[in-house]
Amino acid sequence: MDDRDYAQFLAAVKRLAGVDLAQYKAQQMRRRLLSFRDRHGFADFAALAAALRRDGQLLRAFLDYVTINVSAFFRNPEQWKVLETRILPRLVRERPRALACWSAACSTGEEPYSLAMLLLHTQPAVRFEVLATDIDASALARAEDGWYEAAKVRDEVPLALREAYFRPEGDRMRVDERVRRRVRFRRHDLLADPFPSGFDLIVCRNVMIYFADAAKERLYRQFHDALRPGGVLFVGSTEQIFSPHRYGFVLEAPFFYRRATE
Numbered sequence: 001m002d003d004r005d006y007a008q009f010l011a012a013v014k015r016l017a018g019v020d021l022a023q024y025k026a027q028q029m030r031r032r033l034l035s036f037r038d039r040h041g042f043a044d045f046a047a048l049a050a051a052l053r054r055d056g057q058l059l060r061a062f063l064d065y066v067t068i069n070v071s072a073f074f075r076n077p078e079q080w081k082v083l084e085t086r087i088l089p090r091l092v093r094e095r096p097r098a099l100a101c102w103s104a105a106c107s108t109g110e111e112p113y114s115l116a117m118l119l120l121h122t123q124p125a126v127r128f129e130v131l132a133t134d135i136d137a138s139a140l141a142r143a144e145d146g147w148y149e150a151a152k153v154r155d156e157v158p159l160a161l162r163e164a165y166f167r168p169e170g171d172r173m174r175v176d177e178r179v180r181r182r183v184r185f186r187r188h189d190l191l192a193d194p195f196p197s198g199f200d201l202i203v204c205r206n207v208m209i210y211f212a213d214a215a216k217e218r219l220y221r222q223f224h225d226a227l228r229p230g231g232v233l234f235v236g237s238t239e240q241i242f243s244p245h246r247y248g249f250v251l252e253a254p255f256f257y258r259r260a261t262e
């Protein structure tokens with residue numbers, strides 16, 4: 001592959017969509033882009049860039065493809081159990097009045113809704129809000145609607161929560177208004193936008209695996225600063241942080257990092 005053609009393509013995507021693909025893992029990203037380009041029959045990246053400029057639909061398909069929106073309710077249920085039984089009770093003891101949570105790279109909403117359902121169900125006295133962000137505006141729009149295939153909900157959501165917080169309609173189910181109103185969706189690029197702060201819990205799962213090491217390390221520091229001391233970062237099941245103390249974190253349980261109290 002021609003390096004210059006590729007580098008110019010990355011620059012074109014950044015100008016066109018504001019997404020900096022150079023900060024994602026290089027080899028993996030190159031493979032994905034090449035496969036997209038070949039599947040759509042473009043001879044080189046310059047031709048693909050020109051088509052993305054002309055064709056809004058192709059641009060949306062391209063962005064959907066590179067951002068990888070796969071998600072699930074209570075993804076890795078055993079880790080959500082740890083959140084329920086160990087992490088949330090401590091956070092609530094320390095902040096009995098209200099919890100501020102952030103689901104960063106929330107995709108189509110399964111993750112922030114899982115968190116909101118869990119809090120409503122297991123900590124009914126606690127006030128809380130979940131900020132849910134993603135770079136992908138079309139994923140956010142679907143998330144905000146709150147409709148999911150009934151089979152997916154049946155497979156992924158425990159019965160008690162399904163019965164309490166979903167409304168069936170045909171072969172789909174909608175997240176109940178009591179859950180939806182606790183979640184606020186907003187577009188946010190983890191690699192480019194300023195971070196909000198003051199959180200008790202940040203859930204950021206299955207996105208950092210796509211980022212190059214330098215970007216990941218910057219994110220660890222930014223997440224640290226976005227948490228209050230004692231607050232927790234919950235990461236995906238292949239995303240352990242090596243030497244968490246370097247970033248001001250203490251391992252509270254596998255995949256849960258507590259911001260150290262200075």
Ligand SMILES: C[S@@+](CC[C@H](N)C(=O)[O-])C[C@H]1O[C@@H](n2cnc3c(N)ncnc32)[C@H](O)[C@@H]1O
Pocket residue numbers: 067068069070071072075104105106107108111133134135136139188189190191204205206207236
């Ligand atoms: C595989 S999904 C993970 C969804 C959810 N967190 C989970 O674990 O099920 C990855 C998400 O990261 C988002 N994403 C990719 N790059 C991003 C960036 N730079 N900033 C914010 N979100 C990003 C994608 O749009 C996608 O929705």
